[in-house]
Amino acid sequence: MPTSKDVAQAAGVAQSTVSYVLSGKRPISEKTRKKVEAAIEELTYQPNAGARALAGRRTRVIGLVIPFIPELEMASLMEFVSVIASTARQFDHDILLVTEDEGAAGLRRVVGQQICDGLILMQVEDEDERLPVARTLNVPVLLIGIPRDPSGLVCIDADFAMAGDQCVRDLAAAGHNVISIIEWQPAVVNRHVNYVHRFMRGADAAAESLGVAVHHFPGGADVAIISESVDKALAATEGVPAFIAPDRTIQDILRRALAAKGLTPGVDVSIIGSASPTLAELQPVPLSTIDLRPKEVSRRAVKIICDLLEAENQGPHESLELVPTVITHRSSTLRPPSGN
Amino acid sequence: MPTSKDVAQAAGVAQSTVSYVLSGKRPISEKTRKKVEAAIEELTYQPNAGARALAGRRTRVIGLVIPFIPELEMASLMEFVSVIASTARQFDHDILLVTEDEGAAGLRRVVGQQICDGLILMQVEDEDERLPVARTLNVPVLLIGIPRDPSGLVCIDADFAMAGDQCVRDLAAAGHNVISIIEWQPAVVNRHVNYVHRFMRGADAAAESLGVAVHHFPGGADVAIISESVDKALAATEGVPAFIAPDRTIQDILRRALAAKGLTPGVDVSIIGSASPTLAELQPVPLSTIDLRPKEVSRRAVKIICDLLEAENQGPHESLELVPTVITHRSSTLRPPSGN
DNA sequence: TCAATTTATCGATGCGTATCGACGATGCGT
DNA sequence: ACGCATCGTCGATACGCATCGATAAATTGA
Numbered sequence A, B: 001m002p003t004s005k006d007v008a009q010a011a012g013v014a015q016s017t018v019s020y021v022l023s024g025k026r027p028i029s030e031k032t033r034k035k036v037e038a039a040i041e042e043l044t045y046q047p048n049a050g051a052r053a054l055a056g057r058r059t060r061v062i063g064l065v066i067p068f069i070p071e072l073e074m075a076s077l078m079e080f081v082s083v084i085a086s087t088a089r090q091f092d093h094d095i096l097l098v099t100e101d102e103g104a105a106g107l108r109r110v111v112g113q114q115i116c117d118g119l120i121l122m123q124v125e126d127e128d129e130r131l132p133v134a135r136t137l138n139v140p141v142l143l144i145g146i147p148r149d150p151s152g153l154v155c156i157d158a159d160f161a162m163a164g165d166q167c168v169r170d171l172a173a174a175g176h177n178v179i180s181i182i183e184w185q186p187a188v189v190n191r192h193v194n195y196v197h198r199f200m201r202g203a204d205a206a207a208e209s210l211g212v213a214v215h216h217f218p219g220g221a222d223v224a225i226i227s228e229s230v231d232k233a234l235a236a237t238e239g240v241p242a243f244i245a246p247d248r249t250i251q252d253i254l255r256r257a258l259a260a261k262g263l264t265p266g267v268d269v270s271i272i273g274s275a276s277p278t279l280a281e282l283q284p285v286p287l288s289t290i291d292l293r294p295k296e297v298s299r300r301a302v303k304i305i306c307d308l309l310e311a312e313n314q315g316p317h318e319s320l321e322l323v324p325t326v327i328t329h330r331s332s333t334l335r336p337p338s339g340n
Numbered sequence C: 001t002c003a004a005t006t007t008a009t010c011g012a013t014g015c016g017t018a019t020c021g022a023c024g025a026t027g028c029g030t
Numbered sequence D: 001a002c003g004c005a006t007c008g009t010c011g012a013t014a015c016g017c018a019t020c021g022a023t024a025a026a027t028t029g030a
Helices: A004-011 A015-023 A030-043 A049-056 A074-090 A100-112 A130-136 A160-173 A186-190 A195-210 A223-235 A248-260 A277-282 A294-311 B004-011 B015-023 B030-043 B049-056 B074-090 B104-112 B130-136 B160-173 B186-190 B195-210 B223-235 B248-260 B277-282 B294-311
Strands: A061-066 A094-099 A118-121 A141-144 A154-158 A178-182 A213-217 A242-245 A270-273 A288-291 A319-323 A326-328 B061-066 B094-099 B118-121 B141-144 B154-158 B178-182 B213-217 B242-245 B270-273 B288-291 B319-323 B326-328
Touching: A004 A015, A004 A030, A015 A030, A049 B049, A061 A074, A061 A100, A061 A294, A061 B074, A074 A094, A074 A294, A074 B061, A074 B074, A074 B094, A094 A100, A094 B074, A100 A118, A100 A130, A100 B074, A118 A130, A118 A294, A141 A294, A154 A160, A154 A294, A160 A178, A160 A195, A160 A242, A160 A270, A160 A288, A160 A326, A178 A195, A178 A223, A195 A213, A213 A223, A223 A248, A242 A248, A248 A270, A277 A288, A294 A319, B004 B015, B004 B030, B015 B030, B061 B074, B061 B104, B061 B294, B074 B094, B074 B294, B094 B104, B104 B118, B104 B130, B118 B130, B118 B294, B141 B294, B154 B160, B154 B294, B160 B178, B160 B195, B160 B242, B160 B270, B160 B288, B160 B326, B178 B195, B178 B223, B195 B213, B213 B223, B223 B248, B242 B248, B248 B270, B277 B288, B294 B319
Parallel strands: A061 A094, A061 A118, A118 A141, A141 A154, A154 A319, A178 A213, A178 A242, A242 A270, A270 A288, B061 B094, B061 B118, B118 B141, B141 B154, B154 B319, B178 B213, B178 B242, B242 B270, B270 B288
Antiparallel strands: A094 B094, A288 A326, B288 B326
C-alpha cells in the first residue's frame, strides 16, 4: 500500500504538502496540486484510516446500536439500517454495527476505544438502560425514539401523536362515529417503547375534540385474541365499523377475520394502518396507510449527528425532533361523504 | 482519555510493559501484571483502536457488503446482518456496513483505506461485478452465495439443491404424484442469483429419480399471476395437489387463492415453503417449512473469514461450503400414508 | 563460586497522517 | 529601491500502540 510519503516522493514535494492538498487547509499552487493529484492517481493512493484517526482524532465512523427484539418487525428495522448507512456515506462517514447483546458495555467499548466518533441508538425505550451511559459518553449520541426523560439528549422520532390524530380525523371525516384500535403486541407495549402511548394519546385527543368514540382492544400476534377483539369491536359499533391496525401481522389477521364475516374493507368497514407503500398496494384491497416515514427519520438522524460531529463544541446538547407522518388513502377506507 | 503511557506511569512500569501485559506476547511477572491491571482498572483504560491498527496493521473490523434489492425480503436480510454482527463480536471483531450503492468502488475504498481487514459479500450473483474486484483485493473475502465461477474465491451458502430435493421427496412420500412449484419473482430470477436454479435442479433431480412430476409456474408478488398459476396447477393435477411456495408473499397469495376454492392445506392440498419458525406457526394452518438456516450460514461465514484473518498466510484461498437445509413438518402437508 | 542461561523489563523506533512553526519567494505600496 | 505582508512549501513533531534489541536480575549447572 502506498503512503502519503510515497506520493510526496513521486510528486517531488514534502509529505505535508500532500496532506494539505488533500485537506485544503492551506493554499497550494495550481502547479503543485496537479503534480500531487497525478501522483495520487498514479499510485492509487488512499489515506490510511488508522493513521488519520490517530493524528486527526476523528474516525469518521458512527456506531449504530441495533436492537434485538424478536417481536419487532425485522423488515422495517432493515430499512432504517440501510438508509442510515447510505446517508452516512453522503456525509463521508461509515457505519459500525453495535449489537444490543453487548448491552451498555458495547457503547463504552466503541467510544472508549475510539472506534466511533458518535452513536445512533435505535428503538429507545422509556427507561432505557443505555441512557445513563449515553449521557456520560463524551461524544454526540442521537436517539431514535423518545425516552421518558429526554433531558440532555438529542432525540428524533416519527410523530406518533400526529399519526394517531390523523388516523382518527380521517376516519371521522369518512363518517365513522366509533373507531376501534387493535393494539400492539403486549411484548412491545410492555417494553415501554412509548410510541405506542404517543399514538394513543394523539388518537384519543382527536376523538375527544371531534366527539367520536375510540375503543381499544388487545392485539398482538395471536389469532384467537385478535379475532375476539374484532368480535367485541363489531358488537360495540353501530353503523360502519372502523379499525386502526398498527402492524402487518395484525392487519393480516384482522383482514381474515373480517372476510370470514363477509365484510369488505372500503365498503362495509374501514381499515387503516402502517405499512410500506408496496405492501399496501399488494393487498386484495389496497390498504390506506399512515406512513411513519422511516427513511426520512433515518436521514435526519444521520444529518443531525453529523452536524453535531461537525460542530464539536462540546457541552451537552438537547433537542427533540418529530417527523410529520403522512396519511395515504387507498381503497380500504370509506371516502368522505361529499365534495372532496 | 487515558493512554497506555498513563497506565504505565500509574503502575510504575514502561509503556511497553503495559502493551505486553495486554497482548501476552512476552512473559510478565505476576506482581507487575497485577499492578498494571489495577492501573488499567483504575483509569478505565481502553486501547485506542486507531493507534492499534496503525502499529499492529490490523483493524479487527470486517466489512459487510449489504445488497439493496427492493424485491428481497428485508426481514431475512436483517437476520443475516444481526447474526453476523454478534458472531463477529464473539471473535473479537466488529462489523462495518458497506452499502451496495457504492458499488465495487466501496470495496476498494474500505480495503484501500484499511478500515477493514476483510470482507463479507452478501447476495452474490452468478456474474457479480464485485467479483473481479474481490479477487484483486489483498484481503480475505467471503461470499455468501455461489457465483458461476467460484475459482479463487471462498463461498458459503445454504444447500438449495438439497432443499429442492428434500421438498420433493417429502411431498412424494406423502403420496403426491404431481408437484407444482410457484417460482420466485422474475426480478429475483433474472438477477441470476443462482440459488433459484440450484433449488430447481435439486427438485427436478429428485422428481426424476422418484418418478413424480414437477411442474413450474410463474410466481412473484403479483396476485393475478399467482392466481392464474394456481388455476393451471390445479387443472394439471389429478389427486391431491401439492405446492412449493418459496417466499412469504407467494405463500400468502397462494393460501388465499386456495381458500377461495375451498381447499384446506394439510387436508385437500399440501403446501411447503421457506419461512421462519415463528411465522410458520402463526398461520391458520401452521406451515411445513424448509429451513434454509440463515443463522447457521451467517455464523459459519464469520467463522470462516475470522480463520482466514488468523491464518494470514497470503495466497488466494478457495473453498465452497454448503449448509444442509432442514425440513420441518407442521400441518400444511399431508402425512405419509403409513407407519411413520 | 563463576560463567551460562533464562526471565522480566526497559528504551527506542516505526506505523502513516495532521499540523505547527519557519523560511524563501513573490507581490505590494511608496 | 526597500521594508512588509502574503503565499507556498518544507521540516519536525505528536498521535498511541506494538515490537525489537538490549539490559538487568534471577536461576541454573558444574
